[in-house]
Amino acid sequence: MSTRTASGAKTLPGKYYTSAEIFQLESQNIFKKQWLYAGRISQLKKTGSYFLFNIDHESIIILRDQNDEVKAMHNVCRHRGTRLCSEAEGELSKTIQCPYHAWTYDLQGNLLAAPNMSEVTGFDNADYPLHRVAMSVWEGSVFINLAENPEPFEKAFKPLIGKFEQWHMSELAVAHRLVYEMDANWKLIFQNYSECYHCPNLHPQLNRLTPFRNSANDLEEGPFLGGPMKFAQNFQSMTMSGRRCAAPLGGISGEDLRLVYYYTIFPNMLLSLHPDYVLIHQIQRQSPTHTRIVCDWLFHPDAMAKPDFDAGDAIKFWNTTNKQDWQVSELSQQGIASQVYAPGPYSELESMIADWDRHYLKALSIHSNSH
Ligand code: FES
């Protein structure tokens, strides 16, 4: 069980939730440096399937090429910079064509054709491929990194690699997706997710299944934080009924049948592992006071193929819980903006937030010191 305590830590000063300057600093020192969760490989069903990952002024095309490999490249034409793809997801033919002057790229980003450019002395298609983006796939999830020299993914994700093997996550597919808009700073989502102090009051449906003190932490420092919560009585999963919606995933057995695991994956992913399904929240920061949250319910395709498959019990449960959480986060945002707001003391039940804040501040300042 957890050994850490909040040890006198307090909430962050208000500027971290409201200031445009801090937002900008986060862009430079966090979101342009760290590996970011972009989506699921199962969203790319065939050659030419793509989805966009947008952050700040950047738009990244993530696609499946002719060799069945996943590639990530900037959505910026090498001619005059035009956005190539504007739909959030879709199917490309064998090429990507710019809507402006029809420069045409293959699915690896090589420039194939540039009408009339042969009249330009020295022009060579080979000099104008789309800009590549560093990409890695872990457990069926696609991560990208916008840094010039990214930390190798395997190094950055070392504490997590191999940790969740028994869920066979790479086999899972998205059974349902909900997108939420929330008028609050993105960090309030991470902080809300990192404690169950609020559960008895805010989430009676959740606290019934996993009473708030049934929690433990197995990652307590750094970019990945979290651990398991134990089901009360004979409950089997986080659903309205408390029963599983599907058979336990791949290798789940023994004690793991009695647990749900929650992790924050800095800086834009929440991972919730249930015996029968996995929930992923992608946190998309839009402004200091607005956040979009994409929530995916992942199930095994074998379970989804069954005629009586119904994820409704799990969807309703987390949709209810999400809305409760976003609502209090919006109320927090409003109060934090007040002139009387000052950092308040964390309870011992909020020790993980203190850990999260510490890591956030470290990440935020790391690069600004050197410039
Ligand atoms: S801007 Fe893309 S072809 Fe001209």
Ligand SMILES: [Fe+2]
């Ligand atoms: Fe909550």
